[in-house]
Each structure stands twice: as structure tokens, then as C-alpha cells.
Amino acid sequence: MSVSPNLIECTGVSKLYRMGDQEVSAARDVTLSIARGEYVAVMGPSGSGKSTFMNLIGALDVPTSGHIRVAGKDLGELDGNALAQLRNETIGFVFQQFNLLARTSALQNVMLPLSYCRPQRADAEDRARRSLERVGLADRMQHVSSQLSGGQQQRVAIARALVNDPALLLADEPTGALDSATAEELMKLLEELNRSGLTIVLVTHDPEVAASARRQIRFKDGKVLSDTLTGGNS
Amino acid sequence: MTFIQHLATALTALRLNLVRSILTTLGVIIGVASLIIMVSIGAGAQSAIDKQIASLGTNMLQIQSGPANMGGGRRDAVGAAQSLTERDIRALREQVPAIVAIAGQLSANAPLVYGNANWTTQVQGVGAEFLEIRDWPLVAGRGLEPSDMTVGAKVAIVGQTVVREVFDGVDPIGAELRIRNVPFVVIGVLAAKGQAGFGRDQDDVVLVPLAAARARLQGGRARSAPDAVQQIYVELASSKELFNAATDIEDVLRARRQLDPTDQAPFSVRNTAELVRTRTEAQATMAFLLGATSVISLIVGGIGIMNIMLVSVTERTREIGLRMAVGARKSDILMQFLIETVTLCLIGGALGIVAGVGGAYIIAALADWPILLRAETVAIGILASVVVGVLFGILPSRRAASLNPIEALRHE
Structure with a gap:
């Protein structure tokens, strides 16, 4: 097996959904690759297929045709448990709505992915603490979600995504629920993480947010409309 | 996880x-x-x-006055049809070889008086072999002897509840206990037997000789034979003979009454197993x-x-x-x-x-x-x-x- 520098390789990926008696194409013959260490913004209007692309490379969904390789593994060849393991070990998710467990401390939230590790990690709590320190929440570990601001909650979510040292961070509109000042701080955090070697794929419709990435992929009607490299903001 | x-x-x-x-x-x-x-x-x-079952014994039969299927139990009031007699007992003893012991029984509720204590209890007039059949030991005194089976023998054996309620710490042996105003001398104390099914206290009892009970406690009962009993308790040599013996007993009693096989008998033969099965x-x-x-x-x-x-x-x-x-x-x-x-x-x-x-x-x-x-x-x-x-x-x-x-x- 050849070692590829690419973390993600999509070849001829299509995804059809049935909506009633209509077939909707959410991805049409998408072929692209993302190398390790890249910082990619995926853009496009709603319905353009950017979320589908995100779900496909996040191993949450399977394509109707075509192949997706993530970290050298062909997702089409993995069963449900192997996909779960891939999500657990290789991919970190950050969502627009944070998706923290209610009435649960930041530390417990961050430890959640570790509880699904096989075998169990003995240093789960230490890892979670380090991860929270990394996002600047060392003094908020025992706070529950409702005691944290939106920006802090999203940082907890990022700490949770990072706790298992993933190769890929997938962020779906991570600033969508934040005010602009907080959003800016969060984007700085993502840039820092990318500089430390983490591959980041960010879905957004906000050009300012997308501008911080070094590569922008635009989707329209399930197809890649443009794929441009920029220097990023930094 | x-x-x-x-x-x-x-x-x-x-x-x-x-x-x-x-x-x-x-x-x-x-x-x-x-x-x-x-x-x-x-x-x-x-x-x-x-x-x-253990306290009644499995090799015991009860013959009860009154037809079968009357709802079971020994609930008949005194004076209810007492169709069994001591002549029946003698006949059974002679004609059914499986019987090793047999005793008649009459019972009535009667007031007891001892000193200042008043207590109403079940007074049972029983034959001499009653305690042996019921396998009921004494903790003090003696049991009933054949010599007690005369009208004049006013002796009594008391149960534990009576001891507690009436004698209150006094040694009952030799005491004069008035049963329905007739003085009886206590000769024995029964061992505790505990509750029967559905909470009836078996220790709330006084046993007296059958003849004394009939003469002193029951009064004249014109409707019954002068030697009537309510129940007859039979002990068999072994529980294997339960069913054969029950049939033999029924045959003897029917023959004595010249009943046709289709007539309903004015008595019923029950074994403890059957009683228990009903329960x-x-x-x-x-x-x-x-x-x-x-x-x-x-x-x-x-x-x-x-x-x-x-x-x-x-x-x-x-x-x-x-x-x-x-x-x-x-x-x-x-x-x-x-x-x-x-x-x-x-x-x-x-x-x-x-x-x-x-x-x-x-x-x-x-x-x-x-x-x-x-x-x-x-x-x-x-x-x-x-x-x-x-x-x-x-x-x-x-x-x-x-x-x-x-x-x-x-x-x-």
C-alpha cells in the first residue's frame, strides 16, 4: 500500500438522496484530495452539497458511488464499527450548535469521545484536561454548559474534538452561533491549531471566515465549482 | 464503553x-x-x-357428622346432627383391622373461671386415645386414661393459650378449673401446637373426657343419641392404608345404618391429605x-x-x-x-x-x-x-x- 501525502482522497464521489419520488443529487462526481496539514474552507449556498461532502469525508455517510479514502482507509470497505472507530480516532467534529451534553461539566464533555475508545485509555482525564488547557479553558473545567458563554462552549467542543489527537478537524459553521468578536477569537484558535499541524476542513458560507483558510472549495449543485489556493489571512 | x-x-x-x-x-x-x-x-x-400436615399426621382419618361436601371443616355447632355414636367407634375398632387407635370428639365453646380469671374457649370432649392420634405431647401432668372415661371423671387438660390467659403463672396441675360452672381438676398441660390454617389457635383449648363433656357441658340433647359424638379420629398403622381404610370405614358405618349405596351418608370420611388438598x-x-x-x-x-x-x-x-x-x-x-x-x-x-x-x-x-x-x-x-x-x-x-x-x- 503506497503511502499517500493526502489525508482525504475522493474519486468520482456521488451521493443520491430520495426525497419522496424525486432523486436529489447532493454530490455529483466529486474528485478532489486534501493533503495533511491543509486548512480548507468548503463554501457554497445551502443545498450546494457542502454539508453532504462534509458528512461523507467525516465517515457519517456513505457515497452512492465513488471512493473516499480517509487516512489511507477506503470508507466503502469499512463496516459500521470500523467507521465508528475511524470517527473516534481520526476525526474531530465541531458543530454550529456546539452539541455539548446539558448539565454536564466541560471536563466530562471533553472525555466523552475517550469513553468510546477501544481499548479504554487509562489517562482519559489527563488528556481531557490537557485538551481543555489547549483551548484556554483551564479554569472552566468543572463548569457546566449553561455556565459558559457561547465562545467558551465552542472551545469546549473543540477540546472535545481534539482530545483523541485526530488527524482531521471537521468544523461545520463553527462561528455560526457566535458574535463577530468571539468568532474572530475562535478563528484564531483554529489557525493556531492548523499551524501546529492539524488538518482542518471548515464548512461556512461566510467569506470572512473562509478567508482565514488557505484553500477554498466552492460547491454548487453537488459539484465542485472552484478550488482555489490563497495565502490565508495569516 | x-x-x-x-x-x-x-x-x-x-x-x-x-x-x-x-x-x-x-x-x-x-x-x-x-x-x-x-x-x-x-x-x-x-x-x-x-x-x-405434620401436626395432624398423614396417617389419620377424620369421620365427621353430617354429609360430605358441606364446605368442610369442623364448624358444626354443638347439637348439629350428631349422627356418629360410640357404638360406631366400637364397631369400627372391631371390624377395621387397619385402625390402631380411635377416639370420638365433641366440642363446644364454654366459659372458664379460675380465681378472678374468665376466659371462653373451645372445650373438647375426647376419647382416651385422642392425644396419641393427634400426636400431641404433654409438657406437664398426665393424659387421659381409659379410667377417666366415666361420667364422674371431671378432669381437664389445658392448652398453652389457656395456661397463659387463665392461670397467669400459677401451676395449673391440680388446680380446680370451673368449666361452665362445673369444677374440673387440671391433670395435664398440652405442648404448644401453634396456629392451624387461617389463624385458628390450636392452643386455645381444654380437653376433657368425652363422657364428662357430654354429661356436664352439653346438657340434655334430645335430638342426639345419648352416646353421640361429633367426630371420630382414627389413626391407621400406616398412610398406605388411607384409602382402603376410608372405604372400609364407610362400608361399616353404612352397613350399620342399612343405607343403600345411592343414599347420601349422614357422615363423611376425610383424610388429612384431602383437607390439605382443599386448602x-x-x-x-x-x-x-x-x-x-x-x-x-x-x-x-x-x-x-x-x-x-x-x-x-x-x-x-x-x-x-x-x-x-x-x-x-x-x-x-x-x-x-x-x-x-x-x-x-x-x-x-x-x-x-x-x-x-x-x-x-x-x-x-x-x-x-x-x-x-x-x-x-x-x-x-x-x-x-x-x-x-x-x-x-x-x-x-x-x-x-x-x-x-x-x-x-x-x-x-
Whole structure:
């Protein structure tokens, strides 16, 4: 097996959904690759297929045709448990709505992915603490979600995504629920993480947010409309 | 995820909805409680019956005045048809070789007076072999001898309850006890026998010779023969002869009365096994009804729990989606909700066991029923809760595990 520098390789990926008696194409013959260490913004209007692309490379969904390789593994060849393991070990998710467990401390939230590790990690709590320190929440570990601001909650979510040292961070509109000042701080955090070697794929419709990435992929009607490299903001 | 982690997750989830969790388990609480009460009553009744068999002896027959199928038991009032006589007893002793001991019995409630103590009890006039047949030992004094079987022998043997209520610490042997104003000398004290089925106190009794009872306590009874008895107790050489001997006895008594085979006999022959069987059937019916109640409430409780877990799965759809996104397998989600349901049922079961044990003791105290609480009973309660939890947890857990993570994450 050849070692590829690419973390993600999509070849001829299509995804059809049935909506009633209509077939909707959410991805049409998408072929692209993302190398390790890249910082990619995926853009496009709603319905353009950017979320589908995100779900496909996040191993949450399977394509109707075509192949997706993530970290050298062909997702089409993995069963449900192997996909779960891939999500657990290789991919970190950050969502627009944070998706923290209610009435649960930041530390417990961050430890959640570790509880699904096989075998169990003995240093789960230490890892979670380090991860929270990394996002600047060392003094908020025992706070529950409702005691944290939106920006802090999203940082907890990022700490949770990072706790298992993933190769890929997938962020779906991570600033969508934040005010602009907080959003800016969060984007700085993502840039820092990318500089430390983490591959980041960010879905957004906000050009300012997308501008911080070094590569922008635009989707329209399930197809890649443009794929441009920029220097990023930094 | 380890089992402990699943359990911790389940407890956290249940604690976050504490009131709902407890209300949800009410059905299981009631189901397990009635299960415990049922089994305890059943076991108590069974052990009372076993004790009774032991105390009556299995090789004993009772011949009772009055036709069969009158509802059983020795409830006939004095003066009710006393169709059996001492002549019958003599005939049986001569003609049925399986009989090793035989004694007639008459009983009546009568007031006792000793000193300042008043007490009304069952006074039984019995034949000399009565105590041997009933296998009833004495703790003091002597039993009845054949020489006591004369009209003039005014001697009495008292039961433990009478000793306690009437003599109050005084040695009863030799005391003069007035029974319906007739002085009797106490010659013996019976050993404690305990309760018969359904709480009748067998120790609340005074035994006197049959002849004395008939003459002194019963008064003239024109309707009955002068040597009438209410019941005849028969001891057989062995329990193997129960059925043959019962037939022989019936034949002898019918022949003496010149009855046609189709006539209904004015007496009935019962063996203890038959008595016990009747009682066991009654207990089984009661146990069945209680069992049905507890099964129904467990099912209803299980459906309630299933409902609330389905609601919980819907409410926590996003949580489930998130867990899947961060690496939970379908089996992890399945186990999470299954363990949560079983935990909920076990909490209900534990509360039900507490309520059931309490309820069993309250029923024992109020209804004066014998109750037997065994460790197995508690184990059955726990097992029932687990079974209900697994059975009714499967559907919600499978629904949770089969959620599509993308749709679950989008769920509002």
C-alpha cells in the first residue's frame, strides 16, 4: 500500500438522496484530495452539497458511488464499527450548535469521545484536561454548559474534538452561533491549531471566515465549482 | 464503553430527570411489591399447611357428622346432627383391622373461671386415645386414661393459650378449673401446637373426657343419641392404608345404618391429605390471582417505562447523533439505553421490594395470615425487574441505535 501525502482522497464521489419520488443529487462526481496539514474552507449556498461532502469525508455517510479514502482507509470497505472507530480516532467534529451534553461539566464533555475508545485509555482525564488547557479553558473545567458563554462552549467542543489527537478537524459553521468578536477569537484558535499541524476542513458560507483558510472549495449543485489556493489571512 | 461507564451514564441521565424517573417506575414498584407479597403469602400458607400436615399426621382419618361436601371443616355447632355414636367407634375398632387407635370428639365453646380469671374457649370432649392420634405431647401432668372415661371423671387438660390467659403463672396441675360452672381438676398441660390454617389457635383449648363433656357441658340433647359424638379420629398403622381404610370405614358405618349405596351418608370420611388438598387449592387460587395482578402490573409498568424511554430517545436524538459522531458504535448506543432501562427497572424493583416486604408484614399483622419471606423471593423481585427492563428496553434502545447520525445531529 503506497503511502499517500493526502489525508482525504475522493474519486468520482456521488451521493443520491430520495426525497419522496424525486432523486436529489447532493454530490455529483466529486474528485478532489486534501493533503495533511491543509486548512480548507468548503463554501457554497445551502443545498450546494457542502454539508453532504462534509458528512461523507467525516465517515457519517456513505457515497452512492465513488471512493473516499480517509487516512489511507477506503470508507466503502469499512463496516459500521470500523467507521465508528475511524470517527473516534481520526476525526474531530465541531458543530454550529456546539452539541455539548446539558448539565454536564466541560471536563466530562471533553472525555466523552475517550469513553468510546477501544481499548479504554487509562489517562482519559489527563488528556481531557490537557485538551481543555489547549483551548484556554483551564479554569472552566468543572463548569457546566449553561455556565459558559457561547465562545467558551465552542472551545469546549473543540477540546472535545481534539482530545483523541485526530488527524482531521471537521468544523461545520463553527462561528455560526457566535458574535463577530468571539468568532474572530475562535478563528484564531483554529489557525493556531492548523499551524501546529492539524488538518482542518471548515464548512461556512461566510467569506470572512473562509478567508482565514488557505484553500477554498466552492460547491454548487453537488459539484465542485472552484478550488482555489490563497495565502490565508495569516 | 465499559459497563461501569454505561451505568454511570445511565444514572446521570436518570438523575437529571429524577421525578420523571421515579414516576415512570411506579408500575414496576407496584408489580414487584405485589409479586413479593404474593410469594410471601403463598410460601407462608404452604409452610403453615406443611406444619399442619405434620401436626395432624398423614396417617389419620377424620369421620365427621353430617354429609360430605358441606364446605368442610369442623364448624358444626354443638347439637348439629350428631349422627356418629360410640357404638360406631366400637364397631369400627372391631371390624377395621387397619385402625390402631380411635377416639370420638365433641366440642363446644364454654366459659372458664379460675380465681378472678374468665376466659371462653373451645372445650373438647375426647376419647382416651385422642392425644396419641393427634400426636400431641404433654409438657406437664398426665393424659387421659381409659379410667377417666366415666361420667364422674371431671378432669381437664389445658392448652398453652389457656395456661397463659387463665392461670397467669400459677401451676395449673391440680388446680380446680370451673368449666361452665362445673369444677374440673387440671391433670395435664398440652405442648404448644401453634396456629392451624387461617389463624385458628390450636392452643386455645381444654380437653376433657368425652363422657364428662357430654354429661356436664352439653346438657340434655334430645335430638342426639345419648352416646353421640361429633367426630371420630382414627389413626391407621400406616398412610398406605388411607384409602382402603376410608372405604372400609364407610362400608361399616353404612352397613350399620342399612343405607343403600345411592343414599347420601349422614357422615363423611376425610383424610388429612384431602383437607390439605382443599386448602392448597384455595391458596393456589389466591396465589394465581395475586400472580396475575403482579404480572399485569409489571407489564403495564414495563409499557410505561418503554414509553418514557421512547420519549427520552426522541428528546436525546441530538445527543445520540453526537455520541455516534465522536465514535459510539450502534452497540454502544443500544447498551446505553438498555442499561438505562434496566437500571430504571432495578430502582423500581428495589423500591418495590421495600414496599412488598413492608406490605407483606402489614398484611401478616392485619389479616393475621402467616407470611414467609425468603431470600429467593427478593431474588425473584430483582429478576422480574431485570426481565421487564430488558424486554421493554429493547424497542427504545434499538430505535436509538438505528438512528442516522446525520439526521440525529440535525434534529431540533
